[in-house]
Amino acid sequence: MADLQTAQSLERQSMPLTGASLPRQAPLLAAVIAGGIAALIALLGGFGWVAAIFVAWLLLLVGLPLWSRAVEGGRRAVDRIVTLLVWSAFALAMIPLVSLVWTVLSKGVGILSSQFFNNSMRGVLGEGGGIYHAIMGTLIITALATVISVPIGVLTAVYLVEYGKTSRLAQVITFLVDVMTGIPSIVAGLFAYALFALFFGPGVRMGIGGAVALSVLMVPIVVRAAEEMLKLVPDELREASYALGVPKWRTITKVVLPTAIAGIVTGVTLAVARVAGETAPLLIIAGFTTSTNLDPFNDRMTTLPVFIFYSITEPGLHADAMADYAWGAALVLVAIVMFLNVVARVVGGLFAPKTGR
Amino acid sequence: MTVTAPPEVDREESTGRVGDVVFAGISRGSAIVIMLALAGVAVFLLQQGLPALGNHGEAAYGKDNIWAFVWPLLFGTLLASVIAMLIAAPLAIGVALIISHYAPRPVAKVLGWLIDLLAAIPSVVYGLWGIQFLALNMVPVYKWFDAHAGWIPFFEGPVPNSGRTMFTAGLVLAVMALPIITAICREVFAQTPLMHQEAALALGATRWEMIRLAVFPYARSGMMSAVLLGLGRALGETMAVALVLAPTLIVSFNLITAERSSSTIAANIALNFGNASGSKIDTLIFSGLVLFVITFAVNFLGRSIAARGQRG
Numbered sequence: 001m002a003d004l005q006t007a008q009s010l011e012r013q014s015m016p017l018t019g020a021s022l023p024r025q026a027p028l029l030a031a032v033i034a035g036g037i038a039a040l041i042a043l044l045g046g047f048g049w050v051a052a053i054f055v056a057w058l059l060l061l062v063g064l065p066l067w068s069r070a071v072e073g074g075r076r077a078v079d080r081i082v083t084l085l086v087w088s089a090f091a092l093a094m095i096p097l098v099s100l101v102w103t104v105l106s107k108g109v110g111i112l113s114s115q116f117f118n119n120s121m122r123g124v125l126g127e128g129g130g131i132y133h134a135i136m137g138t139l140i141i142t143a144l145a146t147v148i149s150v151p152i153g154v155l156t157a158v159y160l161v162e163y164g165k166t167s168r169l170a171q172v173i174t175f176l177v178d179v180m181t182g183i184p185s186i187v188a189g190l191f192a193y194a195l196f197a198l199f200f201g202p203g204v205r206m207g208i209g210g211a212v213a214l215s216v217l218m219v220p221i222v223v224r225a226a227e228e229m230l231k232l233v234p235d236e237l238r239e240a241s242y243a244l245g246v247p248k249w250r251t252i253t254k255v256v257l258p259t260a261i262a263g264i265v266t267g268v269t270l271a272v273a274r275v276a277g278e279t280a281p282l283l284i285i286a287g288f289t290t291s292t293n294l295d296p297f298n299d300r301m302t303t304l305p306v307f308i309f310y311s312i313t314e315p316g317l318h319a320d321a322m323a324d325y326a327w328g329a330a331l332v333l334v335a336i337v338m339f340l341n342v343v344a345r346v347v348g349g350l351f352a353p354k355t356g357r
Numbered sequence: 358m359t360v361t362a363p364p365e366v367d368r369e370e371s372t373g374r375v376g377d378v379v380f381a382g383i384s385r386g387s388a389i390v391i392m393l394a395l396a397g398v399a400v401f402l403l404q405q406g407l408p409a410l411g412n413h414g415e416a417a418y419g420k421d422n423i424w425a426f427v428w429p430l431l432f433g434t435l436l437a438s439v440i441a442m443l444i445a446a447p448l449a450i451g452v453a454l455i456i457s458h459y460a461p462r463p464v465a466k467v468l469g470w471l472i473d474l475l476a477a478i479p480s481v482v483y484g485l486w487g488i489q490f491l492a493l494n495m496v497p498v499y500k501w502f503d504a505h506a507g508w509i510p511f512f513e514g515p516v517p518n519s520g521r522t523m524f525t526a527g528l529v530l531a532v533m534a535l536p537i538i539t540a541i542c543r544e545v546f547a548q549t550p551l552m553h554q555e556a557a558l559a560l561g562a563t564r565w566e567m568i569r570l571a572v573f574p575y576a577r578s579g580m581m582s583a584v585l586l587g588l589g590r591a592l593g594e595t596m597a598v599a600l601v602l603a604p605t606l607i608v609s610f611n612l613i614t615a616e617r618s619s620s621t622i623a624a625n626i627a628l629n630f631g632n633a634s635g636s637k638i639d640t641l642i643f644s645g646l647v648l649f650v651i652t653f654a655v656n657f658l659g660r661s662i663a664a665r666g667q668r669g
Contacts, residue, residue, distance in 0.1 A: 079563035086459060089451025093539075096532045097475050100486045107489075155387035163381055164388065173388045176395050182656030183398065183649065184593025186623045190645045194401035202638070216398065219391060249380030270477075277479020280595035280623065284630050305481040305596070312488060312600055313628070323489065330482045341477050345470075 020071050027064060027080070034059035060084065108331025111324050121307075122291040127321055131329050133292040134307040137207065138336070140296055141286060141303055142276045144211035145218055150268055152215075153222025154257075160223070161230040162252055180220040188216040189281025196285065207296030210286035210303070214275040221274060225267020229260040266348035273340035277333060279305035304333040398649075406643035409636065416636035418606065418629075427644050429606045433523070433619025434648070436610070437598060438591040440527030445534045446584045452535070453542035458568060469543060476536035484600035487529035492520030492601060499524070499613040511612045521601050523619060524612040529597045534587040541586065545579030546572055578662050585659030592623075593652045599624035622648040 023029075038056035042049070061084060069077035119130030156173065164170025192213035196204045233256050241251040257264075287300035288310050308326045315322035413422050420426040452472070456465045499522065502512040516522075549572045557567040573580075598621045605620050612618070622644050633641055 075563055075566065079565040082565040082568075083459070086451045086454050089448045090455045093448040093452045093535055096491070096528075097535070099490065100478070100483065100532070101475075103486055103490045104482060152387045152390055155384040156391055159384035159388040163384060169385075169388065173391060176392055178656070178660055179653060180391070180395055182589050182593075182652050184595070184623060184645075184652050186593070186595045186626050187398070187402070187645045187649045190405075190626070190642050191398045191401055194405045194642065195397065198401075203634070216394060219394070223391070247374050247377050249374075249376045252380065273477050277477075277481065279479070279481040280599075280627055283627055288631075305479055308481050308485055309596060309600065309627075312485060326485055327489075330485050333479055334482055337477050337479060338474060341474055 019073065021076070022068055022071055026067070027084075030064040030067065031056075031060055034063055057088065104327065104330050104334055107324075107327035108329075111328035112331070116328055120290065120292045121325075124290070125316070125318055127318075129290075129325065131304065131307060131325065131332065133290070134302045134304045134329060135332065136292060136294060137286070137301045138276060138303040138305075138333075140294065141207050141210045141214065141282065141301065142272060144208060144296055145214035145275055146268070146272055148211060148215040149218040149222055149271070153219045153268075153271075154226045154264060156219075156223050157226035157230055158252060158257075160227055162248075162256070177220045177223050180216065181224070183216060184280075185213075185217055185278050186280040186284070188213045189284035191216060192281060192285045205285065205287035205300045206298070207286055207293070207301035210282045210301065211296065213281035213285055214278060217278060217281070218271050218275045221271040222268055225271065226260070226264045229263030229267065230256060232263070233259045262347055262350070266344045269340050269344035269347065273337045273344070276340070277305055277337055279303075279309055282306050283309060304329050304336075308333070402642060402646045402649065405639055406646040409639035409643035412636055412640050412643075417640055418637070420606065423640065423643060426606065426640060427622075427647055429608045429619055430622045430625050430644060431647060431651070432608045433602075434592055434621040434623070434651075436619055437523060437526045437530055437621055438588055440524065440612070441530035441534055441591045442584060442588050444528065444531035445538055445587060448531075449535050449538035449583075449587070450542055450580065452539045453546055454568065456539075456543050457546035458564070458572070472536050472539050472543070476540055480533055480594055481596040481600070483529055483533045484597035487525060487532075487597055488519075488521065488600045491528060491532075492522075492525045494520070495522075495525055495528070496520040502613060510610055513611055513614070516613055521603065522613045523602070523609075526598045526601045526621075527612075529601055530591045530594055533594065533597055534591050537590055538583045538587040541583035542576070542580055545576040545583065548579075549575045578665060582659040582663035585655055585662065589652050589656040589659060592655060593648065595623035595627045599627040604628045 035056045037059055038052050041047070041055055042052035047055070061081065064084065065077040065081045068080045115128070116130045117135070118132055119128070120133035121129040121131075122133075156177075160170050160173060164173065192209045193204070195212065196206060196209045200206070237255055237259060238251055241255045242248075246254070282303050283306050286303065286306065288306055289300040289302050293299055293301050308329050311322040311326035311329070409416070409423055411423075412426075413420070417423050417426040452468075456469050456472070460468060496516060496518060499512075499516040499520065503516050506512045553571040553575065554567055557571045558564075562570060602618065602620050602624055604625050605618065607619055609619055626641050626645055630638070630641055
């Protein structure tokens, strides 16, 4: 009897708690070996480096799991395959994105100069022009769109959260805002065109029309963001205010909105960044011109995205020079959008509501 | 201890003060403005687009009837978007998994931030990159396909030296949709209950088994709706495609030629609207209406799947 117990406990002791596993550096080691073999094959066979990387990847994809299967067992081997595939997907996805950012930076930075920022393209063929008119157009149209959409958007969110709640109208509005988020930008442009053509006749081109089109795209983003933020404001604050005898509208303007303001500003800034890069609607309703136009209620107005588009599609005789302008304008546009995004994040981070998640 | 019942005050009713009435009116008013705006979009598109139903010949860009004009563009739109989703969806799910589960926490945070920034890059910049960089660099790849897989109808030459093909358009759309799909998938993956994941790991699951058994079932509807929202974005995308593809009215599965490749609705409107007049404008607006209906359907599907996932 005693012998049996000893035997059992001995057996228990000898049973390991952890299975055999590859050393921590195993994937790295395997990658180096696979890379070496692939380089050798590529040298002997005379492949390009793209083919060499592909061969190395295939070797790794087969070799590491086999090694793992021998040491660790099938389940761990599958895990290693998936890990490798997931990281490969990541690397593959990063290639175009990094290439995009790098191309914009390297091709765009050469043309930046004070002349580039201060001149328009009026009467310019080839060298010597600038994008002043496009920058001003972008600023004016985006600012007008913001002026139109922010009050409508924020007040609608106030209605949805504070007044409408689960009423029939609020449900309909929520649904319609969802629909609006999906409107293709070119359709928004067609709408603005059809609307303005009604008043000003066919062939109308106006900066304000562009602002209206952008508002159609911007309002749903603002409503969504503001709604989320207003929902985060705790009911205790509202109740405390009511208990002090403050009417509902003063409670909303003095308690609820200030509490949520940081989040709303973030949402609005992100929305501005989104529409500042819109091209399609402006192509249709704001049109294209080479000279500076600061009056949104009169005549054509160029924005940065539209300028980029026409520089490529209709470059005229100086295609190379126009491509340079396009890259410079793209860099400026990306810089504006990135700047707005970073501002939004900083604002959101600094004043994030303490009640947030 | 006496309990005093709170006075019956109906907060939903206006307190009768002027300010309340005015403010409630203004906010309800803005909500109604949105309703009117959307109704306006529908009415204007219908009013301008429906007369085009009878268009033919010159007004329909040389086609016998309006459907013969819209169908090739619709086909091209769907083809480009489907190519984009086939490429973008698996990659986006991979990147989202890296951010939510594989990369170390500090790295993942930076990556998530970068992906959000990339999602904000304007589509015209993607288009510019597509035509001036990607298209040129894809030419050798297309040539290789033409030489080695030319017997498949997808890859029948001749390959244009500009690289401006259907496949390039799909690639650009994929690159553009990638950050958007990734951002949504990442949110969904991050919301998987930690308890489910820890339970799986405690039962001895490997990381992949944990993801397959705990994360994916939870995130399935979210992933579906992310892809559908990305698809909606790709369908309505104008600039990236307008820069890459020439406006044609051809139905073709060919991915790597310039002459026999389809174009998309949005790109066709952008490229032709400037020169259009009279009933041609109606024709283009009608095609915009078709696009609106399609994107609406896709987005609606995406949202209802997401909503069902939240309830379940």
